Amino acid sequence: MQNRYSFGGDEHLFVECDESMSLEAFFKSLSMTNAVRDSQIKGVTEICPANASFQIKFNPDIIRPDDMLREVQAIESAASKTDPVIATRIIEIPVFYQDPWTHETLMRFRERHQDPKATDLEYAARINNYATVDDFIAAHAGSPWFVSMVGFVAGLPFMYQMVDRPRQIQVPKYLRPRTDTPKLTIGYGGCFSCIYSVRGAGGYQMFGITPMPIFDPEQKTSYLRDFMVFFRPGDIVKFKPIGREEYDHTVEQVAAGRFTPAISDVTFDLREFQKDIDGYNARLEGMINGR
Amino acid sequence: MAVKVLNPGLSTTVQDLGRPGYFHLGIPIGGAMDRLALRAANLLVGNDEGAAGLEAVFVGPHLEFTRDALIAVTGADMPIKLDGEEKPSWTALKVRAGQVLSFGFLQTGARIYIAIAGGIDVPLALGSRSTYPIGALGGFKGRAIAKDDKLPVGNAAGSKEGRSIPEALRRRPGMPAELRVLPGLYWHRVTEETHRNFFDDQWKVAPEADRMGYRFRGGRPLQFVERDQPFGAGSDPSNIVDSCYPYGSIQVPGGTEPIILHRDAVSGGGYFMIGTVVSADMDLIGQLQPNTPTRFVKVDMDGALKARADRAALLDRIRSVFA
Numbered sequence: 001m002q003n004r005y006s007f008g009g010d011e012h013l014f015v016e017c018d019e020s021m022s023l024e025a026f027f028k029s030l031s032m033t034n035a036v037r038d039s040q041i042k043g044v045t046e047i048c049p050a051n052a053s054f055q056i057k058f059n060p061d062i063i064r065p066d067d068m069l070r071e072v073q074a075i076e077s078a079a080s081k082t083d084p085v086i087a088t089r090i091i092e093i094p095v096f097y098q099d100p101w102t103h104e105t106l107m108r109f110r111e112r113h114q115d116p117k118a119t120d121l122e123y124a125a126r127i128n129n130y131a132t133v134d135d136f137i138a139a140h141a142g143s144p145w146f147v148s149m150v151g152f153v154a155g156l157p158f159m160y161q162m163v164d165r166p167r168q169i170q171v172p173k174y175l176r177p178r179t180d181t182p183k184l185t186i187g188y189g190g191c192f193s194c195i196y197s198v199r200g201a202g203g204y205q206m207f208g209i210t211p212m213p214i215f216d217p218e219q220k221t222s223y224l225r226d227f228m229v230f231f232r233p234g235d236i237v238k239f240k241p242i243g244r245e246e247y248d249h250t251v252e253q254v255a256a257g258r259f260t261p262a263i264s265d266v267t268f269d270l271r272e273f274q275k276d277i278d279g280y281n282a283r284l285e286g287m288i289n290g291r
Numbered sequence: 292m293a294v295k296v297l298n299p300g301l302s303t304t305v306q307d308l309g310r311p312g313y314f315h316l317g318i319p320i321g322g323a324m325d326r327l328a329l330r331a332a333n334l335l336v337g338n339d340e341g342a343a344g345l346e347a348v349f350v351g352p353h354l355e356f357t358r359d360a361l362i363a364v365t366g367a368d369m370p371i372k373l374d375g376e377e378k379p380s381w382t383a384l385k386v387r388a389g390q391v392l393s394f395g396f397l398q399t400g401a402r403i404y405i406a407i408a409g410g411i412d413v414p415l416a417l418g419s420r421s422t423y424p425i426g427a428l429g430g431f432k433g434r435a436i437a438k439d440d441k442l443p444v445g446n447a448a449g450s451k452e453g454r455s456i457p458e459a460l461r462r463r464p465g466m467p468a469e470l471r472v473l474p475g476l477y478w479h480r481v482t483e484e485t486h487r488n489f490f491d492d493q494w495k496v497a498p499e500a501d502r503m504g505y506r507f508r509g510g511r512p513l514q515f516v517e518r519d520q521p522f523g524a525g526s527d528p529s530n531i532v533d534s535c536y537p538y539g540s541i542q543v544p545g546g547t548e549p550i551i552l553h554r555d556a557v558s559g560g561g562y563f564m565i566g567t568v569v570s571a572d573m574d575l576i577g578q579l580q581p582n583t584p585t586r587f588v589k590v591d592m593d594g595a596l597k598a599r600a601d602r603a604a605l606l607d608r609i610r611s612v613f614a
Contacts, residue, residue, distance in 0.1 A: 006475040008537030009567030010595040014476055021523025021532045048315040048535045050559050051523070055535035057314065060599065065592055149533065151317035151558035154426035158533060165522070172526070190561070191523045192533065197317075198425060217416065217428040228417075228428075229316045 001028065003076050005069055010060050013068050016053040021191055025052035026148045026160060027084055027270050030234050034086070035075045043068070049233045051148040051158060051192070084270035090144065090236040092262035092288045093195070096247040097121070097137045097208035101182045106206050112176040120205040124171045124188060137241060139169065140207065144281055145193060147235040155197040155215035155229035159237055162273070162281060169193075177203035184210050186239070197229075211242075211250035212261060222257040236266065238285055262288050293441040294360075294407065297391065298353040304502075305411050305430040305442075306404075308341040309554065310419035317558045318428070320538065321421035324402055324502060324554055324577025327462055327606060328366035332406035334613050335363035335383045337450025342410030343420035345436070348402050348501075349580075351394025352436065360386045361408040361450055365461070367400025367578060381461055385452040400463065400578040408447035423555060460609050462602075464575040467493060467584035470551075470568050473595050476540060477531060477563035482514045489513070489565065489587060496583045497548065502555040505576055506548050507585060513546035513565070525561055533561040539568035541587075551576060571598035 004016040018025035033049040043062030048055045110116040115123040125136035145159035173189040185196045187204030197215035213221050214230040253259035264287045273280045309322025323329035330340040363383050364371050371378045372393045413420050422430025492510030499506040515528035523532045542562040543549045
C-alpha cells in the first residue's frame with residue numbers, strides 16, 4: 001500500500017493511502033496525520049485525516065510545495081516502521097432505532113428511495129441478507145465502529161465497521177438526496193455509518209436517532225463545554241440500542257446537564273485486532289466504563 | 292455604538308479572514324469570499340486588515356448609524372447612497388449619526404464589503420467573527436443579519452475620510468472570467484480527451500452558487516477511465532471513497548456540472564475532483580454572478596505560485612496607498 005501524492009492547488013497536499021476503504025488504509029491515514037502533527041512542520045495550517053486518505057493545508061509562503069511533499073514522504077517511510085498502535089477512546093452511543101422522527105422523515109421522502117414500499121431499515125436488512133430488521137439492528141449495534149473521518153459539516157462523524165469485509169454492512173445512498181434530516185439521525189451510506197450533527201440535507205439511509213448531542217456551538221451541553229465538537233478521528237464507537245423511555249429520559253438528563261457519555265481510554269493495536277477480531281472487540285467493549 | 296439593520300438585503304453576513312484550524316472537524320475556514328476587497332475596505336477606515344465587516348451578496352442592506360462613523364464599501368459595483376445621496380465606492384466615507392446607508396442595483400460583480408471603523412464587534416467564535424450558518428457559529432448570533440438587529444461596532448482607531456483606492460488596484464474578474472486551475476487530485480480518473488475538453492470549453496456560472504460552492508454548466512460531459520469501483524467508493528464512476536476536499540477543489544458529480552468549493556466548503560465527501568483553483572483566484576469567484584461565462588485555464592505549480600506572488604504584490608500596492 002504505497003501512498004499517492006497530489007497537490008490541491010498551491011495550498012494543499014492531498015495523500016491517498018489506498019483507493020479502497022479498509023481498516024489498514026484508515027489506520028495508515030490516521031497514523032500518518034498523527035506523525036505529521038508531531039513533526040511540527042513549519043507552515044502547516046491544517047491536518048485533516050479522512051477514511052483512506054488525508055490532506056494537509058500549508059502556507060506556500062513559508063514552505064515550498066516541493067519541500068512540503070518531501071517532508072511528508074519522509075514521514076511515510078518512517079511511519080511504515082512504527083507499530084500500528086494508537087491511544088484513543090471508546091464511547092457508548094445510545095441509539096433509539098426505528099424512532100418516530102426519522103420514520104416521519106423517511107416517509108416524506110419515499111419517492112427518492114430505491115424501495116418506496118419499505119422503510120430504510122427494512123431495505124437495508126433485506127439487501128444485506130438479514131431475515132428481520134431486529135437481526136439487522138443487532139448487527140449494526142453488535143460490533144464497534146472506528147470514526148474514520150469527522151467532517152462534511154461541523155462535527156459529523158463517519159464510522160467504519162470493525163468486522164472483516166464479508167460481514168460489512170453496505171447500503172447505497174438515497175437515489176436523490178433529501179432536503180431534510182433530523183438532527184442526531186444515525187445514517188448509513190456505502191460502507192459508512194454516520195451521525196448527522198445538525199439538521200439538514202442528506203442522502204444516507206436513516207436507521208434511528210441518538211439523544212446525545214455531538215455538536216453544540218453555544219457549548220451549553222455539559223460534556224461540550226470545553227469544545228463544541230464531540231468526536232475526533234480515531235474514536236471507537238459502540239451503539240447501544242435503547243427504547244422510547246430511555247430516549248426520553250436521556251434527553252431530559254442532557255437538558256439538565258446530568259448526562260455523561262460512557263467513555264474509556266483504550267489502546268488499539270491493529271495486529272492484535274486482526275488476529276482475533278471478535279475476541280478483540282469483546283475486550284474493547286468490556287472497557288466501556290471499566291465494566 | 293451600534294448599527295441598526297433596517298433591511299438586511301438578500302444574505303448579509305459578518306465576515307473576517309476566517310477561522311483556520313478546524314477543517315478536520317468539518318468546520319470550514321469561512322471568511323470573506325473576496326478577501327482582497329475586505330482587506331481594502333478595512334485599510335480605508337483604519338482597521339486591521341482582518342477586522343470583521345459585512346459581506347452582502349447581490350443586494351445591499353439598509354443600515355442606520357446611531358453614531359458618527361467612518362465606513363468604506365468595496366467589492367462589486369453597486370451604487371452607494373447616504374440618505375439617498377450617491378457616494379463613491381472604494382473610498383473612506385464619513386457617516387453622521389442618524390444617517391442611513393443604502394444601495395442601488397448591482398451592476399458588475401456579486402459581493403460588496405462594508406467596513407466600519409472599529410470593526411463589527413461580535414464575539415469571537417473559535418478565533419474568528421465569521422458567520423458559519425450551517426453550524427450556527429460565529430457572526431451575529433450564528434446567522435445572516437435580519438431586520439432590527441443592532442450590530443455592535445468596536446472602537447475606531449481614528450482615520451480620515453476621503454482616502455480612496457485607485458481604480459487600477461481594484462481586482463475584478465474578466466469577461467469571460469478566467470480561473471487558473473492546477474490539475475491533480477483525481478485527474479487520472481478522466482480521459483485525455485476530457486483533459487483537453489475541460490480547458491477548451493466555455494462554462495457559465497449556474498444559479499446554484501453560494502459561499503459553500505459555485506456550480507458551472509455548459510461544457511461537455513466528462514468521460515471516465517473505466518475501472519472496477521474500489522470497495523467503499525460507491526457505484527458511480529465519479530464516486531471515490533469519501534476523502535477530504537481542498538478549498539478551491541473542483542468536483543464533478545456524475546461528470547456533468549463542475550462545483551468549485553469555496554470558503555464555507557464541506558470538508559469532504561465521495562466525489563472525485565479534477566483539480567483545484569489556485570489560491571490567488573479564489574477572490575475572483577466570489578465576484579461571479581450566475582450566467583457569467585467562465586474559462587478554466589490550466590497552470591502548473593510554478594504558474595500557481597506566480598499567481599500567488601502577483602496577488603501578494605497587488606495587496607502590497609494597496610497597502611502602500613496608506614503608507
